[in-house]
Amino acid sequence: MSKAKRLLDILIFVTTKKKFTAQDIADEFHISVRTVHRYILDLSDMGLPIYSEQGRNGGYTILTSKLLPPILFTEEEAISIFFAFQSLNYYRSLPFDTEISSVENKLYSSLQSDTKIKIDKIRSYIAFWNPKRTIDTPLLNDVLKYSIMNKNLHIQYNSKSGIRKKHIRPIGVYAHDGLWYLPAYDFHKKKILLYRIDRILSILSTEENEDEFMNLKEWFNFVEVKNPIRLHVHLTAEGVRQCKSVPYFDGFVVMQEEGTGYIDSIIDRGDLNFITSLFLRLGKHARILEPEELIIGVCKQAKEILTMYQDEN
Known part of the structure; x- marks a missing residue:
C-alpha cells in the first residue's frame, strides 16, 4: 500500500476517534509503533491539529472536533460544489465563522490542473448573481x-x-x-x-x-390565513413576467394563451401593506379588481409620489 493511501486511512481513523494512542493505530493497521509515530508527524506537518499527552494514560488528541476527513468527489461534483459557493459571494454577512472564499480556495487548490482550467473557463461565462448589499448583519x-x-x-x-x-x-x-x-x-x-x-x-x-x-x-410549507381576503388582478404579459419573478406570487399567477394572465386567490389581509408597493411598481401592467383596500393603498402611494414632484416644480 502506498504511503499516501496509508496516511489517508489513518487520517480518517483518527478524526473519527478523536483520542487515541500510537498502539491503537498500530493494532488497526498492523504496523509498528515506530512507523505510527512517523505517520503522526507527517499528519501534523499537513496541518492536522494533534496534541500529545505524556504519561501512563497519555496518547494523542485531535484538538478540534470540527475537522472533516477527506471526501473524494468526482470532477463534476467538485465543479458543482465550487459554483454553488458563487451565489454566497454576494452576501456581506454569512452565518458561518469562516469566509466562504477560504473554503473555495481549499477546494480549488485540491483539484487537478485540467479541472482547474475547466473551472476557470466556466466562471467566465456563468454567475449566480444577487444584488451586492453593503448592509452588515452582525447578529x-x-x-x-x-x-x-x-x-x-x-x-x-x-x-x-x-x-x-x-x-x-x-x-x-x-x-x-x-x-x-x-x-x-x-x-x-x-x-x-x-x-x-x-x-x-x-x-x-x-x-x-x-x-x-x-x-x-x-x-x-405552511400558509396561515387568519383574515382571508380575495386578491383579484388582471396582468399584461409584462405583468405576468414580473409577478413570476417575485417569490410571494409564486403559484398565484395564471397565464393565458396570449401571454397575459391574472391572479385570483385568497391571501391574508395582513399582507396588503407588503404587496401594495409591489403592485405600485408594476404600474399599468397590473389592474387590481379586488380588494378595494389594495386599490386605495396603491393610489395613495402614487399620489404621494406625484405630489412630491409637483411641490418641487
Whole structure:
C-alpha cells in the first residue's frame, strides 16, 4: 500500500476517534509503533491539529472536533460544489465563522490542473448573481444559533415606526435578494411576522422552551390565513413576467394563451401593506379588481409620489 493511501486511512481513523494512542493505530493497521509515530508527524506537518499527552494514560488528541476527513468527489461534483459557493459571494454577512472564499480556495487548490482550467473557463461565462448589499448583519450568527436552540428572544428592532422591543420565537433564517430574514412568532401580536435581521439592533435576553415549534422548512410549507381576503388582478404579459419573478406570487399567477394572465386567490389581509408597493411598481401592467383596500393603498402611494414632484416644480 502506498504511503499516501496509508496516511489517508489513518487520517480518517483518527478524526473519527478523536483520542487515541500510537498502539491503537498500530493494532488497526498492523504496523509498528515506530512507523505510527512517523505517520503522526507527517499528519501534523499537513496541518492536522494533534496534541500529545505524556504519561501512563497519555496518547494523542485531535484538538478540534470540527475537522472533516477527506471526501473524494468526482470532477463534476467538485465543479458543482465550487459554483454553488458563487451565489454566497454576494452576501456581506454569512452565518458561518469562516469566509466562504477560504473554503473555495481549499477546494480549488485540491483539484487537478485540467479541472482547474475547466473551472476557470466556466466562471467566465456563468454567475449566480444577487444584488451586492453593503448592509452588515452582525447578529446573524446569534439569531441562527438561538433558532436552532429553540429559544425565545427579547430584541430591540428598528422598524418603520421606530425602535421597538419585541418578544419573539424564531423559526429560522433565510436569504433573499441579498438580505437575511427571520420569520418568528410575535408574542404581542400573536402571529408570525417576518423580520429583517440587519434591523435587529440587539438581543436583550433569551428564554428556554420545553415544547417544539415549527422549523423553517415546515414554515415554508405552511400558509396561515387568519383574515382571508380575495386578491383579484388582471396582468399584461409584462405583468405576468414580473409577478413570476417575485417569490410571494409564486403559484398565484395564471397565464393565458396570449401571454397575459391574472391572479385570483385568497391571501391574508395582513399582507396588503407588503404587496401594495409591489403592485405600485408594476404600474399599468397590473389592474387590481379586488380588494378595494389594495386599490386605495396603491393610489395613495402614487399620489404621494406625484405630489412630491409637483411641490418641487
